[in-house]
Amino acid sequence: MSNPEQIKTDVLVVGGGNAALCAAMTAREAGAKVLLLESAPKDFRGGNSRHTRNIRYLHHRGNDCLTGPYLEDEFWEDLLQVTGGQTHAQLARLTIRESADIGQWMNAHGCHFQPPLRGTLHLARTNAHFLGGGKALMNAYYATAGKLGVEIMYEADVRDLEIRDGKFEAAIFEFEGASQKVRAKSVVVASGGFQANLTWLKECWGEAADNFIIRGSPYDRGRPLRVLLDHGAKPVGDPRQCHAVAIDARAPKFDGGIVTRLDCVSFGIVVNKNARRFYDEGEDFWPKRYAIWGRLVAHQPDQIAFSILDSKSIDLFMPSVFPPVEADTIGELATKLELDPTALEAVVTEFNKSIRPGTFDPSILDDCATKALEPPKSHWARPLDTPPFYGYPLRPGITFTYLGITVNAKAQVIMQDGQAAPNIHAAGEIMAGNILGQGYMAGFGLTIGTVFGRIAGKEAARFAIDGFA
Amino acid sequence: MPSTDLLKEAERVMTICNACRYCEGFCAVYPAMELRRTFSEQDLKYLANLCHNCRGCYYACQYAPPHEFAVNVSKTFAELRLEIYSNFTWPGFLAGMFRRNGLLVSMITTLSVAVVVLLAFVLQGPAVVFSTHLGENAFYKVIPYWFIVIPFSALAIYVFINLLIGSINFWYETGGQLSELIDLRANSQAIKDVLQLKYLDGGGHGCNYPDDRFSMVRRWLHHCVFYGFLLCFASTTIAAIYDHFLHRGAPYPFWSWPVMLGTVGGLALLVGTGGLLYLKWQMDTVPATARAFGMDVGFLALLFFASLTGLLLLILRETPAMGTLLAVHLGVVAGLFITMPYGKFVHAVYCYAALVRNAVEQSRGGS
Numbered sequence: 024m025s026n027p028e029q030i031k032t033d034v035l036v037v038g039g040g041n042a043a044l045c046a047a048m049t050a051r052e053a054g055a056k057v058l059l060l061e062s063a064p065k066d067f068r069g070g071n072s073r074h075t076r077n078i079r080y081l082h083h084r085g086n087d088c089l090t091g092p093y094l095e096d097e098f099w100e101d102l103l104q105v106t107g108g109q110t111h112a113q114l115a116r117l118t119i120r121e122s123a124d125i126g127q128w129m130n131a132h133g134c135h136f137q138p139p140l141r142g143t144l145h146l147a148r149t150n151a152h153f154l155g156g157g158k159a160l161m162n163a164y165y166a167t168a169g170k171l172g173v174e175i176m177y178e179a180d181v182r183d184l185e186i187r188d189g190k191f192e193a194a195i196f197e198f199e200g201a202s203q204k205v206r207a208k209s210v211v212v213a214s215g216g217f218q219a220n221l222t223w224l225k226e227c228w229g230e231a232a233d234n235f236i237i238r239g240s241p242y243d244r245g246r247p248l249r250v251l252l253d254h255g256a257k258p259v260g261d262p263r264q265c266h267a268v269a270i271d272a273r274a275p276k277f278d279g280g281i282v283t284r285l286d287c288v289s290f291g292i293v294v295n296k297n298a299r300r301f302y303d304e305g306e307d308f309w310p311k312r313y314a315i316w317g318r319l320v321a322h323q324p325d326q327i328a329f330s331i332l333d334s335k336s337i338d339l340f341m342p343s344v345f346p347p348v349e350a351d352t353i354g355e356l357a358t359k360l361e362l363d364p365t366a367l368e369a370v371v372t373e374f375n376k377s378i379r380p381g382t383f384d385p386s387i388l389d390d391c392a393t394k395a396l397e398p399p400k401s402h403w404a405r406p407l408d409t410p411p412f413y414g415y416p417l418r419p420g421i422t423f424t425y426l427g428i429t430v431n432a433k434a435q436v437i438m439q440d441g442q443a444a445p446n447i448h449a450a451g452e453i454m455a456g457n458i459l460g461q462g463y464m465a466g467f468g469l470t471i472g473t474v475f476g477r478i479a480g481k482e483a484a485r486f487a488i489d490g491f492a
Numbered sequence: 493m494p495s496t497d498l499l500k501e502a503e504r505v506m507t508i509c510n511a512c513r514y515c516e517g518f519c520a521v522y523p524a525m526e527l528r529r530t531f532s533e534q535d536l537k538y539l540a541n542l543c544h545n546c547r548g549c550y551y552a553c554q555y556a557p558p559h560e561f562a563v564n565v566s567k568t569f570a571e572l573r574l575e576i577y578s579n580f581t582w583p584g585f586l587a588g589m590f591r592r593n594g595l596l597v598s599m600i601t602t603l604s605v606a607v608v609v610l611l612a613f614v615l616q617g618p619a620v621v622f623s624t625h626l627g628e629n630a631f632y633k634v635i636p637y638w639f640i641v642i643p644f645s646a647l648a649i650y651v652f653i654n655l656l657i658g659s660i661n662f663w664y665e666t667g668g669q670l671s672e673l674i675d676l677r678a679n680s681q682a683i684k685d686v687l688q689l690k691y692l693d694g695g696g697h698g699c700n701y702p703d704d705r706f707s708m709v710r711r712w713l714h715h716c717v718f719y720g721f722l723l724c725f726a727s728t729t730i731a732a733i734y735d736h737f738l739h740r741g742a743p744y745p746f747w748s749w750p751v752m753l754g755t756v757g758g759l760a761l762l763v764g765t766g767g768l769l770y771l772k773w774q775m776d777t778v779p780a781t782a783r784a785f786g787m788d789v790g791f792l793a794l795l796f797f798a799s800l801t802g803l804l805l806l807i808l809r810e811t812p813a814m815g816t817l818l819a820v821h822l823g824v825v826a827g828l829f830i831t832m833p834y835g836k837f838v839h840a841v842y843c844y845a846a847l848v849r850n851a852v853e854q855s856r857g858g859s
């Protein structure tokens with residue numbers, strides 16, 4: 024590839040995660056010559072997709088790996104609920120329908136599924152779990168793509184797209200320290216969100232963004248998204264919002280993935296750095312509240328909070344990767360967490376006093392609640408009185424950003440004037456905002472990427488081969 | 493006791509895995525891990541021996557090196573196993589055998605071959621060794637009956653007792669009760685797991701050898717070795733019965749049980765060990781430990797030569813080469829027996845014990 028002007032292909036795929044690979048394999052199977060550019064090195068290929076665990080898809084009956092049927096109406100209701108109706112109905116319905124039996128397609132492309140086991144039972148009916156998780160899935164897809172003859176370049180960072188009159192002509196990318204150019208008949212942009220772009224996050228969140236932790240790939244910096252927007256693509260989704268959960272503050276800045284998650288919030292109290300409580304920790308079951316706590320912590324001073332527990336609760340949640348800070352008294356715990364001991368003692372005493380007697384039961388919305396406490400704790404409120412006491416520091420962990428590109432049912436990018444770009448397609452996180460206007464539903468990110476990746480691959484190949492969309 | 497560094501690393505890695513659990517479909521290690529929140533030395537020793545080194549979890553790991561978490565379960569457990577083998581060696585002063593194991597095993601084997609060949613020449617003279625012997629008891633003309641029976645019976649008893657002591661030590665050291673070790677249900681489950689090599693199936697699609705692709709090849713090759721070994725063992729046992737009780741001295745005709753079982757077993761061993769050696773040669777070494785390489789290769793090579801010399805002996809037993817080949821074969825087999833408690837063979841014992849423990853634990857649903 025020494026002479027940059029020589030690089031030519033039918034379909035260019037920008038990105039190397041789930042959506043990109045689904046598009047690349049589909050386009051290649053349709054007969055197009057395909058080049059895939061992944062900005063990450065091979066060891067870290069696969070974007071956020073390498074951190075995933077399961078995929079949600081429509082199925083009419085259960086099988087070895089899914090415990091029962093999951094039909095369109097229920098799927099649709101679930102989506103309406105999490106998005107509060109902020110979804111493009113036509114595209115959403117398309118996603119759901121086209122997801123029917125995705126599992127078979129995935130199997131045929133090298134993915135192995137596993138029966139649900141202990142760690143995954145609650146999603147066992149709706150979501151299929153792939154053996155070994157997302158990295159194994161990415162390994163399988165890369166192997167299949169390679170076998171099909173998709174050309175793959177790692178550490179190839181796409182910097183710019185040449186678009187004339189709404190039509191894609193070429194892409195400029197950095198490779199081995201030099202700028203290169205590739206001409207293609209059509210392009211699929213599947214480069215994820217911009218959550219790893221700290222400068223961009225700061226534009227939305229100000230200095231607070233310095234304290235955010237990025238749960239996934241450091242390579243999802245959103246450059247292709249920016250370029251498309253600059254070329255007049257029509258945005259979708261709140262440019263300032265991101266999906267954020269409360270994770271262990273000791274997590275690495277990037278790529279900590281699933282293990283930094285903490286499921287302890289509802290079993291104790293949460294205070295900010297001034298040792299003040301700020302939200303009802305027992306409002307609802309943790310999975311339903313999982314995603315609001317990231318934003319709650321992001322709004323606290325210095326974007327930090329502390330989950331405080333006692334020994335009654337320490338074994339009630341999934342073990343996490345970092346050990347809790349441990350102490351025999353609340354005061355000592357406060358000191359270790361660098362909180363004001365008197366303030367924390369006062370908060371705990373007040374909390375303990377306000378608890379009405381009840382029967383503790385983590386499997387239901389039980390009747391253990393506080394009385395006349397602001398903010399209240401509505402369920403699972405038990406006095407913090409049994410040493411040792413434990414503390415986990417929390418920070419906002421960003422999963423993905425919502426800002427994306429508007430597309431149509433052919434995965435074509437819609438420009439500001441409402442026209443569809445004939446040979447520019449987008450798939451995956453970069454267009455998920457069309458369907459997930461807000462909120463999130465477990466396993467649905469991959470559904471969108473797989474459905475739209477396949478559509479984009481098919482349409483891009485059609486354009487490349489037939490010369491028209 | 494294994495080095496604290498290694499135990500700490502195993503604990504660190506298991507703590508990460510227990511917060512992740514993405515690999516729970518591959519093997520028995522992860523479901524066993526999920527029964528725990530913290531990992532004691534006993535737990536880690538048990539889990540390390542429950543690992544069948546399929547490497548599925550290495551290639552599937554989003555935290556594998558160069559990620560800063562540097563999770564490499566298969567390598568960590570392989571290193572821990574090596575230390576455990578050495579710690580449970582009996583008698584204790586031979587623990588050093590597991591350092592430079594490949595070298596020591598090959599030296600001992602060379603020595604035992606030399607001794608047997610030398611003895612044959614000294615006791616019987618070259619004329620006897622180099623002439624053709626036919627018919628019943630032909631072998632004993634080169635090496636007298638008692639010179640075979642007494643040393644090999646003694647060795648067999650020694651190996652048996654040694655491995656028994658090793659497994660009982662292991663059982664106590666991993667926190668087990670004797671009643672559990674002899675639990676019938678658990679043992680039949682474990683035997684089933686062994687006979688099928690259940691956990692070399694990587695959750696249904698095989699191991700990741702030589703690289704990240706799934707393949708059943710390693711499982712089939714290991715089956716060849718395992719059943720080949722059993723067939724050879726059966727062949728020897730039947731031969732001993734013929735000899736002692738039916739008073740028919742070796743060698744036996746081709747269509748006799750000892751020779752047929754031995755031939756099929758020997759061929760299976762040849763294919764199995766040869767194939768596994770080839771896989772070792774080809775494999776990606778990141779999920780493996782270089783320290784165990786000599787031990788693994790030494791044992792495979794020994795089995796390979798034992799079956800090769802055995803088969804050659806069968807083919808050439810009616811020629812003047814028989815005497816030398818018999819001496820060499822017996823020397824190699826003696827080397828195999830002598831080093832059995834001090835080499836890779838012990839994995840069979842500890843892995844079995846771990847499978848029994850796993851069966852006990854899973855039927856209880858928690859510990």
Ligand SMILES: Cc1cc2nc3c(=O)[nH]c(=O)nc-3n(C[C@H](O)[C@H](O)[C@H](O)COP(=O)(O)OP(=O)(O)OC[C@H]3O[C@@H](n4cnc5c(N)ncnc54)[C@H](O)[C@@H]3O)c2cc1C
Pocket residue numbers: 037038039040041042043060061062063068069070071072073074075076077078079179180181182213214215216238239240242243244245246247280281421422423450451452453465466467468469470472
């Ligand atoms: C910890 C975690 C767990 C998750 N678990 C699940 C789950 O179980 N199920 C589920 O459905 N979803 C899950 N998600 C969400 C899911 O990861 C995303 O919805 C999905 O992976 C998006 O796929 P994608 O292909 O669009 O983007 P990505 O997988 O992020 O891929 C983007 C790709 O583009 C490349 N790229 C970026 N910029 C450039 C450039 N300029 N040039 C070239 N290449 C570039 C990146 O390197 C990367 O390979 C999880 C997310 C996280 C963080």
Ligand code: SF4
Pocket residue numbers: 155156508509510512513514515516549550552553554555556563565
């Ligand atoms: S090996 Fe890696 S992916 Fe597998 S359970 Fe452990 S941490 Fe998770």
Ligand code: SF4
Pocket residue numbers: 515518519520521522542543544545546547548549550565566691
């Ligand atoms: S290497 Fe294979 S057997 Fe060992 S822990 Fe990993 S998945 Fe299990």
